[in-house]
Amino acid sequence: MPIIDLQPGGTIVPLLRCDVCIVGSGPAGATLARELSNSGLSVVLLESGGEQRNPENDALNDIENIGRPRAPDQWSVRNRILGGSSHTWGGRCGPFDAIDFEQRDWVDHSGWPIAMHELDPYMDRSASHLGLAVGSGYSDQRFWSIAGRTAPEAEVAANRLLPFFWQFSRDDAESYPFEYMRFGRHIAKHLGSNVTLVTGATALRVLANDASTKTRGLEFATNDRRKHSLVAGAVALCAGGIENARILLNSGKPDRPALGNDRDQVGRYLMDHLRGPAAVFSLNGSAALQRRFGRYNVQGHFFRAGLRLSPTIQREERLLNCAAWLGEVLAPDDPWDALRRLAARKPRLPEDAISVVRNIPLMVRGTIDYFGARNGLPRKLQELTLECMCEQVPDADSRISLSDRRDRFGMRLPKLDWRSHPDEARTMHRMAELVASEFSRIGFPVPVLADWVRDRAPIPESFVDVAHPTGTTRMSSDPSRGVVNVDCQVHGVEGLYVSGSSVFPTAGHCNPTQMIVAMAIRLADHLKDRPERPILTEMLVHAG
Secondary structure, X not given: OOEEEOOOOOXXXXXXXXXXXXXXXOHHHHHHHHHHOXXXXXXXXXXXXXXXXXXXXXXXXXOEEOOOOOOOOHHHOOOOOOOHHHHXXXXXXXXXXXXXXXXXXXXXXXXXXXXXXXXXXXXXXXXXXHOOOOOOOOOOOHHHHHOOOOOOOOOOOOOOEEEEEEEEOOOOOOOOOOOOOXXXXXXXXHOOOOEEXXXXXXXXXXXXXXXXXXXXXXXXXXXXXXXXXXXXXXEEEOOXXXXXXXXXXXXXXXXXXXXXXXXXXXXXXXXXXXXXXEEXXXXXXXXXXXXXXXXXXXXXXXXXXXXXXXXXXXXXXXXXXXXXXXXXXXXXXXXXXXXXXXXXXXXXXXXXXXXXXXXXXXXXXXXXXXXXXXXXXXXXXXXXXXXXXXXXXXXXXXXXXXXXXXXXXXXXXXXXXXXXXXXXXXXXXXXXXXXXXXXXXXXXXXXXXXXXXHOOOOOOOOOOOXXXXXXXXXXXXXXOOOOEOOOOEEOOOEOEEEOOHHHOOOOOOOOOXXXXXXXXXXXHHHHHHOOXXXXXXXXXXXXX
């Protein structure tokens, strides 16, 4: 795999041509490039950052926010670095539910043009990209069979709540045994000789023919502020839910709508996940609860148990989808953190040594749990909460547009008007109430509802975005209701594709990364199966 580093002091910018240009090396872009390796297509993978974090690159993620409060530090949710936002993600994976793909009459603008079962083969293939034990069939009661365990006798009522299991990504190549897949760390060994990785290249706008009906390539900039053109038969934007929309809005002719935006759909339907504590448990007497809804070690892979709203109650009470799990606030003297620092020879002395000595009984029990019961290590907690995460209503007025402010390359910044809605608060209230009711029924500790839940108040403003920007280039068979078609090609623009959570019509209750990877694999298959490949050769012949 050729590598061209355009960071300051790097290689002189060469003339770049390819069949497929991929923008962004995060989970979507890295997966797409890996799947196109050795395909017979020439591929260029563009990454704005490099191998190390750079303040100048961080500044390119500035936003103008005029809506609901968002994470004040954009680095916590968006990373311009090789591997993209997998650099700071929490590794949590899971599939969407079948109901998430349905057109629900109580959720405006819901419904996907594909069904969940169509994605199952790609979910299975995502396992190797994410370091998962299995790619599908693990998030419901089938987990107990996969884990070789007996399902609990006391269980929540299936018409109200359902068990749900998340799986955590694992990078076997890292020395720490439970490090998440960061995508950028080992990218070179996963890409074929037909893929050229270019770092320090910031995508500015997509180039198209005069009629704006076919892509011709991409304009990008290097850190010296020079602008360059890359000729490509196809362009796949894999730069995240905010940047994908921003690039499209900055593309096209000055006297026409932005590229792919003839129907004013680009940037609309901005969603994320509203997530935070809805109740709190007493730590006393919570050991059984923590074992049942804690971490499970399955063949060296960690899973996490939780709950989700059943489709039955969603339909009956016209609720959105929502999940809940135990939130653990670690005590300052948690011995496992202290032991990890001691093992890494970066201790805080004498505090870490004292912490280990004082908590020997907890560590003995943890060793037994880890190797015997095959659960995760029990942590010393300061607080145990009920965390809820809810999907959002697709709202055309919750959107990304362009600010009058510009970045150092002269490109207009994204202006975010992210909105929340009463149905989201109502759903989270109901989720917390159902958990309290069901736990009381089956004999688990009952949490104390948070004031905002008890008082039926709006979701607190402290519940900011959680790095899951969704919907801004949504998929739809109807060009008047979305940006990309069922193949993730931008409506009306041949050869222009988008990959990532920005194409999701709804956000579900689940972390999006595994779905992002599965959809990228699906797009790769489509690009390889296009009848006119190789794309660049066909384009140049017609241009001549």
